[in-house]
Amino acid sequence: MPPALEARGIVRRYGTLLANDRIDLAVAEGEIHAVMGENGAGKSTLMSILFGMQPPDAGEIRLDGRSVRLHSPADAIARGLFMVHQAFRLFAHLTVWENVVYGQEPRRLLLLDRRAARARVATLAARYGLSVDPDARLGLLPVGVRQRVEILKALHRRVRILILDEPTAVLTPPEREGLFAVMRRLASERCSVLFVTHKLDEVLAVADRVTVLRDGRVAARFATAATTPAAIVEAMTGRAPVPRPPRAALAAGRVLLDVRALTVRAPGRPRLVDEVSFTVRAGEIVGIAGVAGNGQEALVAALVGLRPPDGGRVLLDRRDVTAADVATHRDAGLAYIPEDRAAVGSAAAASIADNMAMGFHRAAPFARGIWQDRAAVRAAAAALIARHGIRAGGVDRPAGALSGGNLQKLVVARELAHGAAVLIAEQPTRGVDLGAIESIHALLAAERAAGRAVLLVSAELSEILALSDRILVMFEGRVLAELAAGTADAQHLGRLLAGQRDAAA
Amino acid sequence: MSGFVSPFLVHSAVQAITPLLLAALAGSLCAQAGVFNIALEGQILVGAFAAVAGSFHFAGAAAGVACGAAAATLFALILACGSTMLRGDAIVIGIGMNLLASGLTAYLLRQMFGVSGTFDDPRIIGLPALRIAALDRAPLAAAVFSGQTALTWLAWGVTALIGVGLFRTAPGLRLRGVGAEAGAAATLGVAVGRYRAATVLGAGALTGLAGAQLALGTISVFSEDMSAGRGWIAVVAVMLGRNNPLLAALACVLFGFADAVGLRLQSLGMASQLTDIAPYLVTLAALLLGRRPRQPA
Amino acid sequence: MRRLRPPAAVLAVTAALGLGALLVAASGADPLTAYGAIVTGALAWDTLPNTLNWAVPLVGMTLAAAVPLRGGMVNLGGDGQLVLGGLVAALVPLALPPAPGAFIIALAMLAAVFAAAAYAALAAWGEVRHGIPMLVLSLLLSYPMIGLASWLVGFPLRDHSSGLPQTVLIAASARLPELGAGIGGGALAMLLVAVLAVVADRRLVAGYALRMRGLNPRFAAYGGVRPGRQALAAMAISGGLAGLVGAILVLGAQFRFTDGALLSPGFTWSGLMAALLAGGEPAGAIAAALFFAVLQTGAFAMQRETAVPRVLAMILQAVVILLLAARHGLDRRQAGG
Structure with a gap:
């Protein structure tokens, strides 16, 4: 039987950069197939080609053995593909069911069959264990639920090949397990799942096979049952994993950033930031870890003066800047690397x-x-x-x-x-290549060595663990735990990120 | 007070609402499609001119209305193309269209009819007022329903139709998505550009009707810049209604009554320069009261 | 809104002139004769001072529109601000006790500038404090001001010796002196303002901050540019310029406030067009305003000589803007944005 989805010799150039260099990929029916690679390895380019968002410069795509040309995502969807992007493609002002049926609506005469649409969404949600209220307004739902809506969209269209692009970046560990369950269920119903990630444990947990990309080429292919983590890492990075050299312990100096019971409210919703207190001293990096959407953005906005806090105090080098604007913060010695x-x-x-x-x-x-x-x-x-x-x-x-x-x-x-005495770095390496990541990390470390106070906000646990002297875990607007760098490991942090209080003890 | 809120006042309010309503529906639809249409003012003006010209040439109010709708639709083609295929800035295009409408109607007024300022001719046939004899004994109801033009009836019919179409049909659902998240809509196979262009053109026809009502409804004349800010009031109604055409219609009712109150005050001896301000003051007050809680940046 | 590259503007103007020619031909006149009449009517030696006097308020209203536009804001309320400035300038000399003319002129101009600046800033305040879009608010504030001024000169402040709704004439000593050759004194003031605008845009910290806001408001706010204060300042300057134009027209040409006289030439909208043409960049906007001034004064001559209505000038301006908006869009499309 031919593979459900096959890419042969895909080439894509951007100027002088060869983003995809003769990539072959085959995904069998009912298979969960992981595509791994560092940032810039060519995963996103390959997926956008497979989903019809851009044509390849060379190569062909085959579905069930037949060569096809995908002209647009709509074209791809019509052929049974569906892609859940990292940034969801949803309508915030519409309800869940409207989002799901959008573009393929059940009709009754001239009108939209709202009852049928709701029932359809409820049935699919129940069958796949995707708990979601069909009548909820999407914009008010948490990120994890929005992802379920995206998957429901795929199910509504009777997806045969589901592409998930870094789907776990926004999920807590329990939500992640839920997603894996859905993926396995789909695979058991002969749907193929293409799972893009750079997280090793996830690949080992859920995927049948894995294709590793490096510098736009296929570096290796494995059956997950017959490989080791080290082999995959080596294929991804081109070298055996090296333990990071230990950092020189620095004597942290005086407190440069002092945050006391900082609170940010949102109308009609729980507090975005709920009485958060911490300090950052000269010569230390404090990492704020947390799944996206747990109040980090509001916290940073309040700390840099873009949004006045609703309670608490902020002292910048002993100067009270609580309700001050951005200019005052900057004058008081604040530098800020924004997320976007x-x-x-x-x-x-x-x-x-x-x-x-x-x-x-x-x-x-x-x-x-x-x-x-x-x-x-x-x-x-x-x-x-x-x-x-x-x-x-x-x-x-x-x-x-x-x-x-x-x-x-x-x-x-x-x-x-x-x-500037205090630096706030918000997702400083998101979406940049490895070389840039290394140089930015080196710069942050140099800031620490130069006696500045660095607050690092990142969704990348590896980044937090690599750079921070102390780690604060944020969950639902609160600081759930504070850990010293030496005592934190990825597993423990993972449980904290999911809001497990007992892990905090 | 009962003397102040007379049947006459209600009647003139209903009359004043019609062009505002048609334009506000047009603006709301465009907003749903993701086009901030500030060219309503100019489109009304083009519609009014063409309605008068059509009525004059073809000796019939219906022909005038048809010409008004057609001309404004044609004029809206500028925005339809400009904001889709050409990806221009809708605000710049809107400002340009308003000026073009003002200049073009003044130019054509001179070239076609040889007058400047106001074109007033007995051969311009106005829209007949539809009297409902059954309501003769209910003065207030008669004031609302009787003696209005067919366009007023049409405007409210269209309002209901748009309400159903937008919120209860599949194309309506698609339109609501196109404006907010064009990328998401396109991914799901909805032809965003086509939806947008069609909406802008349909909105053009509605504003053309607004112009026809203005020029052939109560009076049968065309004067330069006779839209007199109504398109802008419609833009405010769209804003107050948060792009929902039904809420915008409510705002129009408010503005229409302000207009009528102005007229009433004028008949009570107040200077017209002051009473003309009334709708704008009500609009400003509505904006201030209906504002959204300010979102921090 | 990006700064304009000259070829695009030239192209748009050429195409607009072509479309205009078609319109003229369609209405049965000879386009070449009409355009010839515009050129000679505006640029002949003896008509130049007239063109220049027309350009002064037009350049002023252009800069009034360009200042907010440079920061990505739009002031549509120029008409109301212009009228307020003109009214104040007409009333101050009447209210003041006898004093040296220069003193009265200076005071009248200052009062006009400040009154109009405050009124314009009201629109910015509405956006900053209450989140009401400035674009719409500025325009809506304009209508009541025009109506109020119209009522004031129609009733309480009316010069009853004249048949028109207008104020009493200003004494000769309180009028702006001529520079000679029929060029009004306002030209000097406007030259100064124009130079200031260009220098401020290119050399001042505030000019830099406004430019950055126009290119990306979130970036400017992130960098500590105070958005509220900046919006208030930009609108106040914009309104102040409109008020200045009103004062120059009243003190230098009309010598009284006559209902409708400040608005009938349509300086506000022409100025907005010129500013849009240059994306708010002052030097380019001034050049566009001068071009429009030639077009408009020439159009008077054209109407006299060829029976083609002078509103043709307005049509040409609007077409230039529309073509340019499309052109900008095409560029964006090619850039893949």
């Missing part, structure tokens, strides 16, 4: 020089009174580009022309350039 480099951390149409000045544009050397010193701005930008090896092609080029990794380096370089 493109939407918040830069202006694509502005020049690199203009991007480099933002946040520090009010003070010397960039400002002299009310005047801006353009020469100083350009010189500083040129110096930073050179120092951090940012491939920019000149300070007058628009920032939008930079690659993701280079843009992130620009943001990091800007925030570190002025020796």
